[in-house]
Each structure stands twice: as structure tokens, then as C-alpha cells.
Amino acid sequence: MRYAMAIDTRRCVGCSDCVVACQTENKVPVGYCRDWIVEEMSGKYPLLSLEIRSERCNHCADAPCVRSCPTSASHYEDGGIVMVTHEECIGCKACIASCPYDARFVHPEGYVDKCTFCLHRVKDGLKPACVSVCPTHAMIFGDLDDANSEISKILQSRTHKSLIPEAGTKPHVFYLL
Amino acid sequence: MPENMRRREFIKILGAGMGGALVGTSFLKGFTPPEGLNASELLKNSTIKKTATYCEICFWKCAGWVYEKDGQPWKIVGNPDDPSSNGRFCPRGTGGLGAYTDPDRLKTPLIRTEERGKQVFREATWDEAFDYIADKMKMISEKWGPECIALFTHGSGGDYFKNLLKAYGSNNIAAPSYAQCRGPREEAYVLTFGEGVDSPERTDLLNSKCIVLIGSHIGENMHNGQVQEFSEAVANGASVITVDPRFSTAASKSKYWLPIKPATDTALLLAWIHVIIEEELYDKEYVEKYTYGFDLLKESVSQNTPEWAYPITTIKPHIIRETAREMGKHVPATIIHPGRHVTWYGDDTQRVRAGAILNALLGSWGRRGGFFVPAKAHLAKYPMPKFPDSHKDWRQAYPGKYPLASLALASGICDATIPTPERDCSFKGWFVYGTNLIQTLPQPEKTIEAIQALELLVVIDILPSEITGWADVILPECTYLERYDDVRVSPARIPTVALRAPAFEPQFNTKPASWMAKELSKRLGLEQYFAWETFEEYLDYQFKSVGTSLEEMKQIGVKKLESDHPIYFLNGEDYEFSTPTGKIELYSTTLAEHGFDPVPKYTAHPEPPEGFYRLLYGRAPMHTFGRTTNNPLLADLMDENEVWVNPKVANKWGLHHQQYVILENQDGKRSNKIRVKVTERIRHDAVYMVHGFGHTQSKMRRSYMKGADDTQLISRVDLDPIMGGTGMRGNFVTFKTEAV
Amino acid sequence: MKEITITSGRMNPGIDPVLHAWGWEIPVYLFLGGLAAGILIFSAVYFLRGKADEYKFAVKIAPFSIPVLLTIGLLALFLDLTHKLYFWRLYTTIRWESPMSWGAWTLMLIFPLSVFWAASFVPDVRPGLKLPALAEKAINLLIPFRKAMAWALIVISVILGMYTGILLSAFNARPFWNTSILGPLFLVSGLSTGAAFTILLSKNEQERKAFSRIDMALIVIELFLIIHLFMGFLAGTEVHIQAAQLFLGGPYTAVFWTFVVTLGLVVPLLVEALEMNGYHLPAQLPAALVLTGGLILRFIVVDAGQSSRWLYKFMTHF
Numbered sequence A: 001m002r003y004a005m006a007i008d009t010r011r012c013v014g015c016s017d018c019v020v021a022c023q024t025e026n027k028v029p030v031g032y033c034r035d036w037i038v039e040e041m042s043g044k045y046p047l048l049s050l051e052i053r054s055e056r057c058n059h060c061a062d063a064p065c066v067r068s069c070p071t072s073a074s075h076y077e078d079g080g081i082v083m084v085t086h087e088e089c090i091g092c093k094a095c096i097a098s099c100p101y102d103a104r105f106v107h108p109e110g111y112v113d114k115c116t117f118c119l120h121r122v123k124d125g126l127k128p129a130c131v132s133v134c135p136t137h138a139m140i141f142g143d144l145d146d147a148n149s150e151i152s153k154i155l156q157s158r159t160h161k162s163l164i165p166e167a168g169t170k171p172h173v174f175y176l177l
Numbered sequence B: 001m002p003e004n005m006r007r008r009e010f011i012k013i014l015g016a017g018m019g020g021a022l023v024g025t026s027f028l029k030g031f032t033p034p035e036g037l038n039a040s041e042l043l044k045n046s047t048i049k050k051t052a053t054y055c056e057i058c059f060w061k062c063a064g065w066v067y068e069k070d071g072q073p074w075k076i077v078g079n080p081d082d083p084s085s086n087g088r089f090c091p092r093g094t095g096g097l098g099a100y101t102d103p104d105r106l107k108t109p110l111i112r113t114e115e116r117g118k119q120v121f122r123e124a125t126w127d128e129a130f131d132y133i134a135d136k137m138k139m140i141s142e143k144w145g146p147e148c149i150a151l152f153t154h155g156s157g158g159d160y161f162k163n164l165l166k167a168y169g170s171n172n173i174a175a176p177s178y179a180q181c182r183g184p185r186e187e188a189y190v191l192t193f194g195e196g197v198d199s200p201e202r203t204d205l206l207n208s209k210c211i212v213l214i215g216s217h218i219g220e221n222m223h224n225g226q227v228q229e230f231s232e233a234v235a236n237g238a239s240v241i242t243v244d245p246r247f248s249t250a251a252s253k254s255k256y257w258l259p260i261k262p263a264t265d266t267a268l269l270l271a272w273i274h275v276i277i278e279e280e281l282y283d284k285e286y287v288e289k290y291t292y293g294f295d296l297l298k299e300s301v302s303q304n305t306p307e308w309a310y311p312i313t314t315i316k317p318h319i320i321r322e323t324a325r326e327m328g329k330h331v332p333a334t335i336i337h338p339g340r341h342v343t344w345y346g347d348d349t350q351r352v353r354a355g356a357i358l359n360a361l362l363g364s365w366g367r368r369g370g371f372f373v374p375a376k377a378h379l380a381k382y383p384m385p386k387f388p389d390s391h392k393d394w395r396q397a398y399p400g401k402y403p404l405a406s407l408a409l410a411s412g413i414c415d416a417t418i419p420t421p422e423r424d425c426s427f428k429g430w431f432v433y434g435t436n437l438i439q440t441l442p443q444p445e446k447t448i449e450a451i452q453a454l455e456l457l458v459v460i461d462i463l464p465s466e467i468t469g470w471a472d473v474i475l476p477e478c479t480y481l482e483r484y485d486d487v488r489v490s491p492a493r494i495p496t497v498a499l500r501a502p503a504f505e506p507q508f509n510t511k512p513a514s515w516m517a518k519e520l521s522k523r524l525g526l527e528q529y530f531a532w533e534t535f536e537e538y539l540d541y542q543f544k545s546v547g548t549s550l551e552e553m554k555q556i557g558v559k560k561l562e563s564d565h566p567i568y569f570l571n572g573e574d575y576e577f578s579t580p581t582g583k584i585e586l587y588s589t590t591l592a593e594h595g596f597d598p599v600p601k602y603t604a605h606p607e608p609p610e611g612f613y614r615l616l617y618g619r620a621p622m623h624t625f626g627r628t629t630n631n632p633l634l635a636d637l638m639d640e641n642e643v644w645v646n647p648k649v650a651n652k653w654g655l656h657h658q659q660y661v662i663l664e665n666q667d668g669k670r671s672n673k674i675r676v677k678v679t680e681r682i683r684h685d686a687v688y689m690v691h692g693f694g695h696t697q698s699k700m701r702r703s704y705m706k707g708a709d710d711t712q713l714i715s716r717v718d719l720d721p722i723m724g725g726t727g728m729r730g731n732f733v734t735f736k737t738e739a740v
Numbered sequence C: 001m002k003e004i005t006i007t008s009g010r011m012n013p014g015i016d017p018v019l020h021a022w023g024w025e026i027p028v029y030l031f032l033g034g035l036a037a038g039i040l041i042f043s044a045v046y047f048l049r050g051k052a053d054e055y056k057f058a059v060k061i062a063p064f065s066i067p068v069l070l071t072i073g074l075l076a077l078f079l080d081l082t083h084k085l086y087f088w089r090l091y092t093t094i095r096w097e098s099p100m101s102w103g104a105w106t107l108m109l110i111f112p113l114s115v116f117w118a119a120s121f122v123p124d125v126r127p128g129l130k131l132p133a134l135a136e137k138a139i140n141l142l143i144p145f146r147k148a149m150a151w152a153l154i155v156i157s158v159i160l161g162m163y164t165g166i167l168l169s170a171f172n173a174r175p176f177w178n179t180s181i182l183g184p185l186f187l188v189s190g191l192s193t194g195a196a197f198t199i200l201l202s203k204n205e206q207e208r209k210a211f212s213r214i215d216m217a218l219i220v221i222e223l224f225l226i227i228h229l230f231m232g233f234l235a236g237t238e239v240h241i242q243a244a245q246l247f248l249g250g251p252y253t254a255v256f257w258t259f260v261v262t263l264g265l266v267v268p269l270l271v272e273a274l275e276m277n278g279y280h281l282p283a284q285l286p287a288a289l290v291l292t293g294g295l296i297l298r299f300i301v302v303d304a305g306q307s308s309r310w311l312y313k314f315m316t317h318f
């Protein structure tokens, strides 16, 4: 099993619903976010193009945050989901410094927090909160090891990219172009 | 009351919901639960409660479920059976909990104790507040007649005050969603097709092959179902043509972006009509069968060539032709989106009508991929006596003007409140429900002048928004999450009914508008108009008339009903349109009769003077006007607006990205400070900002003085002579950097 | 033209607009760690080379500062933790891939060892001192192991000295830290501050002179490493060039070239050179400059690293 997410930049309108949904579902305190929206505009008036991305932890297969953690608080769960065990985290922030995507933050309660791919929902067969609310159906979540999963199929058929693959972390959030 | 359930049940229900099917598409793709994982630890011992609601953060009214976990408000999600949301809310609806948790909410009735506008109030009991209002109403009725009280309303609870006012004897009920919003559109479509577009719009975007957006910034304008369908159409390869001086989100999804010179759209539309007729790209059969005045139209646009339109619009002739052909290629699944907020330049009915004519030529009205024929549930009305006749209305203040306005003009009532020697009807009392007139009506000084002439101003709101500061009595409503409201009967492809039930107990000393209106009716001797014992009984009565019940609705939230007609015209079917000719009027006989252009003509509008830029405004996806800018969850996503400035302009003024500036308009009106967004995404002759920021009310602590309010810069209004819409985009601004 | 905008989310304090995970605590911890490593290396090396009496301060007296320096350093590290009650979790696993983990374990080893090492010199430093019998017995037990301890200290101190740099350079995510030169640079800087410590506090002129000479060599090496560092960046990818730009025109330019390079390295080098050539200048001056320069170096490197990133490098707006 290898969980991954694909986000269709053609569908996404950058509405931020995924951001609020994550905050309510996961009780992320006001002022903090596990996901965020980036607009990347290229060109010169009037020849412009815009890529809108909903970003979050990439659940890297070669995750520097896991490597740099001195306590094993940051670890891989089944399916490659990168998680932080709150009771093992000392708040040294090595993982924060090691994440090229700046996906982590210190929760006001002291431990380090970030996107969990909504493991609690996934375990129950539900999609992550952000995926299930997205009004444009821009997000796809599933198992890459299953060749018949929607995500495997869409990654087969559509050109896609991940963010800074050259950082060598093997990210597992993909952007359909 | 909402039922409690164990979490396994909840999961089942949610799971079932996720598999629900949708009309006309397979939006929801299968998701196979993974194997080998155990039920999550996180939720194992939680109790979860869910309550049916429909959203009040904007007027799309999506239906959904409010969740509580372990007695704490948790989240709001869409109801999959609801055609307005398809189970998915927009960010504002998802963030709706913030309206409930906002610490700045109104908490108890307040009565003014000093000069109006000074914001000095005393806390009052509900009885005191109602007595005060009832006494004043009686006094106004005796002295000037009941018609001298008007209601401004925008939102579900306004209906009870509508009843109250009608029962009291006044028909002066206005919503800013008419003369400041979609009024010109409704009139233009009624003139052309005999029917309005209504809300939610009857646009069949889902099946469109070619979508033409004149301004409409879908994606930023986050009307949910519409955004969903737009995005689905884009994903399915529909070609989108976006006409907008700004590179909007929708423009970025488009095959063609036409960065038009603002205020010149009618020229472009006429040129398109010209090409479509000239190159015979229109739906001949449809035009033949259903329309009236084709030859008159053809004659009228004969000079409106793309070459003619080019210097006006700055859109190159070959692009105009190419895009016209693109529209023609997909007939009849091409839609010229009718727009929604269309009160731009004062000739708006005519501009929107030009789009309507294009739709008629392309045969898209009543056709797949164009406009479907909506269906709506018909509920039995809860019995109540007939309303008394009302003798005067706002029209008398405007003899001979705005002949085609079918609803009251909010701006018109406001103007007619300011006493003038020649007017015998000036308003003496206002009820303001759920509309922040200070930020909503253009020319705010005028609004305030009118307010100062009033004998009574009652504001029913949930927040201490600007308008409450001017009130004599403030009635604090509980939020939509804490109350019942009327049955939702939105028009859609299939008729539905939806329930809003209270998910939480009302906080503080707040109450639902339905209760307020009923209590007031008792003091005015009008209780027979609110004959229900409990609101549950009132709702149950109506639900029973369509084969359900309050009990059932609490379990399902939304019920789909049978429709009595197909959603598209049948092939070759005869159809009688509700126009004087019974046809789709390319040439409007009604306009001709009233002395207006029966076929739209282009009129030039003033251009910004040297050093000034046209002020454009619009929406941000995570906010609804000014009503969400203080919502903790949504302010967290965007807490102030920015003014978009082209790099060339920024260079000229030495402005750098993110610096604060003050904007000053042609009449010397100044804005609060606002950050500059230097971007290629806007033309060099205009600037842009999101409406709803720059609150001047310090009681809304999170949004106070955050960003700037476009309304403060709208001192010039171009009135639509046909229906009285207030064109608000004829204002020009310049930058003041030294004063920041 | 590119405009990159984070339109919502990500106003996480501590991350945006630039990462600010580490404040003053980590640079202090790294500085003190490096200084301790420098002091211990000189002490152990000169002990093994039989110069314990010639360089009495460096070999026998300076080690008494180590427990103090390390305690302050660890305290700084502790203060930086945001989930302090779980501090002990550091010592429930060994994570070889995590420099933070090895730092913690290295300190765990070096702390008692340095205490033993210093203790073994108590009789030499304070010949007349009356100690409790037990302590005396313990010290006598230690003395035969000095040689072994010295070897162990050299190994662990080099690790500690390198670690202060590697902690940062292991972070591929921060282009400015992501260079293999940081380990040697911090080691050399640690040695240099260790030497400065002796120059500053030793009462023996000969010893001070000798350490000044050593320090000059170390400073030259350090300057060489710094030049190398920037050449490496400038020959690297775009993100690395951008990282170097922080110091070549960017916000760190003035403070780095003035305080670290000029006042912390070049001036002490010149002063020491003049002194060698017979000019009478206060020897404490260059030493104090080197120590301050070393501290500022840690501050700047920790800070600058956090403002260098891979993503949103053309970021114009939050």
C-alpha cells in the first residue's frame, strides 16, 4: 500500500475550501494551517498563465523530517503516511528545518504538527477531509500500489509533476497539469 | 432534535453519502476502502451528532449537515442529496462555524440613548425593545400611514419581517440584490425570454461546450453549484471565453482571455452578434421558430463590425471573429453567462440583453448546455389572512422613472427617505434585516443622510456591522446554526425541499427572526398573520404538503421531489414565451413602447482622467461581502484586501508590492489604507479590489480597518433608466502615498 | 515574469514569511559546543604530546570550564524545545541518521568524560587542596587512565566540533546550510575559539604566544574555507546561488563581512601578526574578537540558513 494524492490544477480554482475543511476536521487552531494555496502566475500582460496549487506535506518516501528526528516521533505509518507521535516529540524543530516544503509547524501545545493525510479517516475508508470537500473535485486520493485505483489511473494518463523533486525526497503529492 | 449516534453508524451514513449519485454526471468517483487498517483510534470513543441545515453565509443556500463531536461544534459538510452543493460546501460554508463562534457577535437587544450614529446604546430586554418599536410603528402609521415604513432585507429571516410589514400595510420591501445586483439581468431576460434567470441560476454549465463569461468571475464568485459545474465543464474540455479587464481565475481556465477595456462590453457583444448573423453561425431553426425581430436586429447591428469594435474595446477584430466562430461551433451548447452582479455602468439592462440576444441566436435557452428549465417545489402556504391593501409605494417618489423595475429599489427607497419639497412620500421608518446598507448601497453619505431623517430605524443582525451603529433599536439574531428557518425551495433541475434546524442552542440573549416578528405582531394586533403555535408545527405543515414531514426531514435534510416537466425544450415543441409577442424578443416591443432602444446600442462612457484609474471590484472565494470578514475561520484565510495594480502603473507611481496606499476618487473621497498588489493580471487603465473589507466599525475587532472599502469610493452612480439599477463602476481613483 | 503568491493558509508563525524555527538558543548551543570541543582537543593533544607543563593552562586548567560551558549549552538547547516535558525522549532511542540525536548522545558521553578529565588534574592545579578522601581516591583511580581518556576525548571532541556544523549541513532543505564545508568550518572555528580561550586567560606569555601562532593558522584555514564555501555556492544550482546572494548583496552582507570576517578573523590575524613581529598590543584583544566573531558566525549561519529555501524562491507576496 502506498498512499498518494493528486491535485488537478485544471480544476482547482484556489478557493481554499481544503484549507478550512482541514482546520475544522482536525481542529487546527486559528492562525495555523496544514495546507495552503499557492498561485503561480507566469508571463507578461496579456499573455499570462496561472497555476493554482493546494499544497501540504508531501508524505515523502525519503522523508528528511523522519531522518532528522532524534526521537522517532516522526515516522512512517502503513501506506507511507508520515506522522508525528505527539508524546514522543520534544519540539526540537529539526524536522521543520529539514522539510524543503515548510509543511510543518509547532502546534501551540508544543509538539510539531502537519498534514496527516487524515489517517483517522483513511483508516475508516473515508477520503481525507480536504479531498472530500473540494467543490471542484480537484483532489484524488488513493493507493498507488493498486493499479486499478483512481489515482494510479490518473497518474498513468495525465502529465503531472511533484514539487522540487530535485530535493530528493520522493514526494507523494502530485500535480496534474 | 438531532439524533445522537454511535460513531460506526455515522461512518456508515457518511460512507453511504459519499457514494450518492448526481444528476447528469458521475462526479463522485469510487473510493475503495483500504485493507489491513484498523478503525481509527482518534474517533473511537467520540459521540457525534449531526443536524440538518442550509447555509446562510451566502444566498446560494447549500444544504448540509452540522456536526458536533463530544458536545463541541465540529464541522459543517454538504448534503450529497442537495443539487445546490452536491455534498460539498464552498470555503465560506465550511467556515460557517466561525459565524457561531465569533466573539464579537451581538448579544442582547440594544436601544439607542444618545444622538443617532453616536453608537451609545443601553442593553434592553426583548419586551422593552418590542414595546419601543411597536409604539413608534403605531405613531408612524397614524401620522403618515403604514406605507411610510420600509423593509430592507437580504437573507432567510427577512421573510418574517416581510409578512409583518405587509400585514401592517406596507409593500415597500427592497433587497440590495435587485438594484445593486441582478435586477438588470432579471429585467433583460424577462424582456427577451419572458422569464428571469433566478437564483440559483438556471445555467446548464455542466453540459456546456462553450462558456462565455462577461465579467462573471466564477471561481472567485464562489456560488457553489455553479463553480462545480464550471470546473467540471473545463475538465471535460469546454472552451471558455472570458471577457474581463482582469486575468481572473476563470480567465486562467479559458481558451480565450479578452482583456477588454472596461465599460465597453456592449460593443463587443454587438460585434459578436454581427459576426454570428453575418457568418450565419446562429441556430437557424431555433431562431426561425422561437424568435421575434431577427431582421430588425440584423439591420440594427449591421454597422457593428469587429473593426468598429476594435478601437472601442481594444479587442482585435480577428479575435472577435475567432471567438464568435468558437461559439457558433458548439451551438446550442454555447452559453453566454447572464452574469449576476451586473449593475456596472447604468446601461446594464441593455448590455445584459445583448448577451441574452446572443443566447437566443445560439439557441441556448431551454437547451442542453445552455439554460435548463428549472423546477421548484410547490408548498402549501401556512394559512393566514389576506394582507391589507397598501395605497402608496416607493414608485410615487419617482413619477415616470424606471418603468420596468419589477421590484422595489433599495437605493430608491433610500433616496426617497430624504425629504424634498416636491415629494409627498418620504419614508419615516426602516427595518433593516441582514443587509449592511452602509457598505452595500453606493454613496454612503446619502444613506446616512436618509437615516438621519428617520423616526425609526430597527436593525436585525448577528454582528455589530456598520448599519447597527445608526440604529434606534438593534435586535440580535442568533446565527443560522442556532435556529429554524423557512423551508428552502431552490429552483434546480429537480425540485427539492431542504430543512434548517438548530444545531446549537442560541448563544447569549439572541433569538430567531421568526420569533421576533411573531412577538412584534402581537403588540401590533397582527398575530393572526403568525398563527402557528411553534415553528416546528409551521414547518411540518408545509413539509406534509409535499409528502414528507419535519420528522423525516430531520433525518434526511433534503428531499428530492418529482418534476412535472423535462429540463430542456423538446425537439420541435411549440412554446409560448411570456413576452408580448409570445416569442423570444430579439427586438423588444416592451422597450420600444417605453421609448428605450428595442435593440441594444453601444453608448460610450467617460474614461478615467490622466492619473486616474477605473475602480473595479469583485469577490474573493473565501468571503461573502462584508459578512465574513470578521469570521475567525475565514479571516484566517484572508484578513485584508489588496488593490491590484499593473506593474507599468506601479512604476509610474513608484509603488512597490505590498506597500500601503490610500485611494482617492474623482470627488476627493478617500479610502482606508490598502496594500498594493503589483500584478500583470490587470489592465493599465483600471485597478481592482475585493469588496467587503475596510470595516469602520470598531466593534468588529478582527476586521476593523483591515483593507479598504470600495463603497467609500463609489460616490458616482450611473442609474439604469430602464429599471433603476445603480451602476457603480464609473468611479476613478488615484494613489495617495504620503498620507498612509 | 513570475508572481508567486500564497493566497491563503501558511501564516504559521515561525515559518512565514521566513522560517524561524531556531532563535538565539541553537547558535549559543553550537558556539559553546564548538568552544568546548576546541578546548578539549588542545588539552588532550598537548597532553599526549607531553606539553602538559609547558601549556599548563590549555592542558590542565581550561578543561575545568568544560562542564560549565556544556551545561549552559545544554540549557540553551533545552530552552529551545517547545515540548520540554518530553525531553527525556532524546535518550530512549539512538537515531544515527539524525544529527540532533548524535549530538545529544555525544554530549552524554563527553560530559562525564570531561568531568573526569578535569578532575584528574585537580592535584596538579591545586597541589595543596584538601579533598574528601573519597574524591581523592577517585582522582587517583583516574590518573592512570589519562592517556586513554585523552584519546577518547580527541575522537569525541572532533565529532562534537564537526557535529556543530553537520547539524546544519545535514538539512538539504536549507540551501545555505547544505554544504559539506560547514562541518570543517565549524570545527576549525571551534578550535580557533578554543585557542582564543587560552590566549585570553592564560597567564603564561610563552603559552599565549604559541596559541596565537596556532590561532593565526586556524584563522587562515577558516578564511580559506569561507572563500571555498561561497565559490561552491556560486558554482551550484540556482537555489544555492540565491543562498549565497544573501551574503553577497543580500540582507546578511554587512553584518557577515564586517563582524565575522573583518572583525572576527582579519583584524585578529593582523593584530596577532603584528604582535609576533614585536609590536606591543594587548593579546586579549584579538582573542576577544575571535570569540565574539565565532559567536556571531553561529548566529548568522543559523539565521541565514532559515531564510534560504527551495520553494517559492521568487516569492513576491504572502
Ligand SMILES: Nc1nc2c(c(=O)[nH]1)N[C@H]1C(S)=C(S)[C@@H](COP(=O)(O)OP(=O)(O)OC[C@H]3O[C@@H](n4cnc5c(=O)[nH]c(N)nc54)[C@H](O)[C@@H]3O)O[C@H]1N2
Pocket (backbone or CB within 6 Å): B058, B059, B181, B182, B214, B215, B216, B217, B218, B220, B221, B222, B223, B243, B244, B245, B246, B248, B260, B261, B262, B263, B264, B265, B339, B340, B341, B342, B344, B616, B617, B618, B619, B620, B621, B622, B623, B624, B625, B688, B729
Ligand atoms: N466568494 C463569494 N462569491 C460570491 C459572492 C460573495 O460575496 N463571495 N457574492 C455572490 C453575489 S450576491 C453575486 S451578485 C456574485 C457577483 O459575482 P459576478 O456576477 O461574477 O460579478 P461581476 O461583477 O461580474 O464580477 C467581477 C468581475 O468583473 C470584472 N469586471 C469589472 N469591470 C468589468 C467590465 O467593464 N467588463 C467586464 N467584462 N468585466 C469587468 C472584474 O475584473 C471581476 O473579475 O457573486 C456571488 N458569489
Ligand SMILES: Nc1nc2c(c(=O)[nH]1)N[C@H]1C(S)=C(S)[C@@H](COP(=O)(O)OP(=O)(O)OC[C@H]3O[C@@H](n4cnc5c(=O)[nH]c(N)nc54)[C@H](O)[C@@H]3O)O[C@H]1N2
Pocket (backbone or CB within 6 Å): B056, B154, B155, B157, B176, B177, B180, B181, B182, B340, B341, B433, B434, B435, B436, B437, B439, B440, B441, B442, B460, B461, B462, B463, B465, B477, B478, B479, B480, B617, B618, B624, B625, B626, B627, B691, B710, B711, B714, B728
Ligand atoms: N461597493 C459595492 N457594493 C455592493 C457590491 C459590491 O460588490 N461592491 N455588491 C452588491 C451585491 S451583488 C449584493 S447582492 C449586495 C449584498 O449586500 P448585503 O446583503 O448587504 O451584504 P452583506 O455584507 O452580506 O450584509 C449582510 C449583513 O447581514 C448580516 N447577517 C449575516 N447573517 C445574518 C443572519 O443570519 N441574520 C441577520 N439578521 N443578519 C445577518 C451581516 O452581519 C451583515 O451586516 O451588495 C451590493 N453592493
Ligand code: SF4
Pocket (backbone or CB within 6 Å): A007, A011, A012, A013, A014, A015, A016, A017, A018, A019, A037, A054, A133, A134, A135, A136, A137, A138, A139
Ligand atoms: S478545495 Fe479544491 S478547488 Fe478549492 S483550493 Fe482546494 S483543491 Fe482547489
Ligand code: SF4
Pocket (backbone or CB within 6 Å): A056, A057, A058, A059, A060, A063, A064, A065, A066, A082, A098, A099, A100, A101, A102, A103, A104, A114, A169
Ligand atoms: S513534505 Fe516535509 S514534512 Fe512532509 S514528509 Fe516530506 S519532508 Fe516530511
Ligand code: SF4
Pocket (backbone or CB within 6 Å): A068, A069, A070, A071, A072, A073, A074, A084, A088, A089, A090, A091, A092, A093, A094, A095, A096, A112
Ligand atoms: S520536533 Fe519533534 S518530530 Fe520534529 S524532529 Fe524534533 S522530536 Fe522529531
Ligand code: SF4
Pocket (backbone or CB within 6 Å): A021, A022, A023, A025, A026, A034, A035, A056, A114, A115, A116, A117, A118, A128, A129, A130, A131
Ligand atoms: S489530508 Fe487531512 S490533514 Fe492533510 S491537508 Fe487534507 S485535510 Fe488536512
Ligand code: SF4
Pocket (backbone or CB within 6 Å): B055, B056, B057, B058, B059, B060, B061, B062, B085, B089, B090, B091, B092, B093, B094, B222, B223, B224, B225
Ligand atoms: S455557496 Fe458557499 S456560502 Fe453560499 S450557501 Fe453554499 S456553502 Fe454557503
Ligand SMILES: [Mo]
Pocket (backbone or CB within 6 Å): B177, B180, B181, B182, B340, B341
Ligand atoms: Mo449579488
